[in-house]
Amino acid sequence: MSQVVFYVFATEEKSSSLALSAHFAHACTIAAFFYGQNKKVFIYTDSQQDAFAVDEYLWQFDGDSFVPHNLLGEGPKFGTPVEISWRAPLHPRPVLINLSEKAPDFAIKFQQIIDFVPYPEAEKIAARIRYSAYKKMGVTLSTQTVEDSSATESTNKTED
Template sequence: MFYLMSQANEPQVNLPAHFAFACQLAAHHYQQGQKVFIATDNQADAFLVDEYLWQFSDDSFVPHQLTGEPPFYGAPVEIGWQRAKQRRQVLINLRTIAPEFATEFAQVVDFVPIDELLKQQARKRYATYKQWGITLATTQLE
């Protein structure tokens, strides 16, 4: 699923809109009993997502961990800039490229941010997913 971001999606925190929405989706999938991997480009982005999830909601906690942290059997939501350590149903991609391991997941979530450069990167990811045989859908976020 590709989510098309809009100006209305800009968060009230110092975090890119698609990162904040990725955290909301991770919480949703966790509540549905699914295990999630949030893929980032680098350690700094992973730490940013990790920190936001700690502060995410006053009334609900999303159990999560960075790749390689205990517990080694895996929290429901894993965040990393490398391949997931545990088998998971949902990949939420925050990378600028399509992760080479995307086909290992039952569901792939990606974003088309507002920024023009990030849109171009999203188009390339979309084409890559299609080449890999991943069925794609898009939805506009209001």
């Protein structure tokens, strides 16, 4: 059964990159974590522009924390450990990081789904709609509060 973890931003955060929102930057950090765990990740965005922004941000990681990644259809036949696209994935992967405003129809094919509840109210409303959509898919849902981007601990609650 698929599991969804929503990262909830408790305060308005600024990314170190002005071109990238805090939850996009946090998504890249999570992708790096899963890469370190030898898990392949698919990052789904709403647009080509968003996919390019994530791709560019991942290139800015320092050499010690480089995350091999590519846009869907580029690179090796089965992709790199982290693939980014605004289109559905071509190959199965265990982890989906959703940066889209909607819950993708193909989400149920992933073991683990990462999603976000950004601080701005309009984005919270979209996250509530995604939460409801995932619930209808029958997946296990949980949340983790992101108190501060530099914090290493977060609170966790699970809903059945």
